[in-house]
Amino acid sequence: MFNLVVGMLVGLVAALIVIPRLTAWFRAKKVEQLVMRSGEHDPNHAAKAGTPTMGGAGFIAIVILGYVILAPFLNGINVTAIVVLLAILLYAIVGGFDDSIKIFNNRDEGFRFLPKLSIEIFAAILGVIILRMSDFNFSLALPFGLPAIHSTVLYAVFVIVWLVGWSNAVNLTDGLDGLATGSAIIAYSAYLFIALQQNNMGVVLVNALMVGALLGFLVFNHYPASIFMGDTGSLALGAGLAMNAIVLHKEWSLLLIGIVFVIDTLSVMIQVSSYRLTGKRIFLITPIHHSVEKGGLTGNVxxxxxxxxxxxxxxxITLVGTLLYFMFF
Structure with a gap:
């Protein structure tokens, strides 16, 4: 419990100090969102152009440095915590490159799909290697009473899919001020509680630092945001959630705890499939949070x-999904 309190306080205070200074520095260096979506079906976000981005670098640095400093004193050093941190760091680096391309090439898209996917898979493979080098149990429990899968190869493939999938799911959700940040606070709090139940003080510390840092970041990221997290933050948050679920062996929990990320991702998949097959759109715009923004729950623009x-x-919705998980699983 001490790890929880100290981690959250350190993360929160550090973010409240660091993020405003980082915002000012990014603004001075023109690390800004220069191009916003402005298509026929899109909400009007033109006013957001020029807002500093890559704010994820701030809260991720707080979590990593906070862990390095605090873990030796709080009995928080273990392999599972380090693996979660490495997943966060690796995907933050991928996101950082993606953000840099957008900023310095003055375009709305960063990496092309295949190069980006390849780098994300490579980062996931590094995570698998680190897990394999430890005493981690490469077995996957299946829901509905199905027999567990005891295969190193199949579990390795699952880890890769989980990391790549969830990092991009959170990235898709990061489309409105504070949306991904608030959802991630709830999700990381859930894994903080799970780690506490398992007496995994290392993961408790990592997640406590993340929750505190995100709470501090939300002060500046809520509408109207003075800074965005960028792909640097969203890809890292998704990878961290996926690795939390993996190292705590609660893999399927993300389907409820991260239900908002699932909904946004499914909406994109449904929209793309429908348009390619029939030429018609199911939603006003995807991810679906933009559809709700444009026309509420009824679609009335x-x-x-x-x-x-x-x-x-x-x-x-994130909170309800999380509560349902703890009530029934």
């Missing part, structure tokens, strides 16, 4: 929702 309303809805 004459009554759009503001970003606070959309955030509240999706944060609430």
């Amino acid at each position: 004459d009554h759009p929702w503001n970003e606070w309303q959309v955030d509240a809805l999706f944060w609430g």
Whole structure:
């Protein structure tokens, strides 16, 4: 419990100090979101252009440095915590390169799909190697009473899919001020509690630092945001959640705890499939949080929702999914 309190306080205070200074420095260096989506079906986010981005570098640095400093004093050094941190760091680096291409090439897209996917898979393979070098149990429990899978190869493939999939799912959700940040706070809090139940003080410390840092970041990232997390933050957050679920052997928990990320990702998949097969769109715009922003729950574009309303809805869904997991699993 001490790890939880200290980690959250350190993360929160550090973020409240670091993020405003990082925002000012990024603004001075023109590390800004220069191009926003402005298509026919898109919400009007033109006013967001010029907002500093890559803010994820701030809260990730706080978590990593906080762990390095605090872990020796709080009995928080273990392989599982280090693996979670490495997943966060590796995907932050991938996201950082992606953000850099967008910023310095003055375009809305960074890495092309295949190069980006290849680098994400490579980062996931590094995670698998590190897990394999430890005494980690490469077995996957299946839901509904099905027999567990005891195969190193199959579990390695699962880890790769989980890391790549969830990092991109959180990335898709990071489309409104504070949306991904608030959802991630709830999700990381859930794994903080699970780690506490398992007496894994290393992972408790990592997640406590992350929750505190994200709470501090949300002060500046809520609508109207003065800084965005960028792919640097969103890819790292998704990878960290996936690795949390893996090292705590609660792999399938993310389907409920991360239900908002699932909904956003499925909406994109459904929209793309429908358009390619029939030429028709199911939703006004995807990811679906933009559809809600543009037309509320009814799709009436004459009554759009503001970003606070959309955030509240999706944060609430995340909280309900998390509570359902703890109630029934």
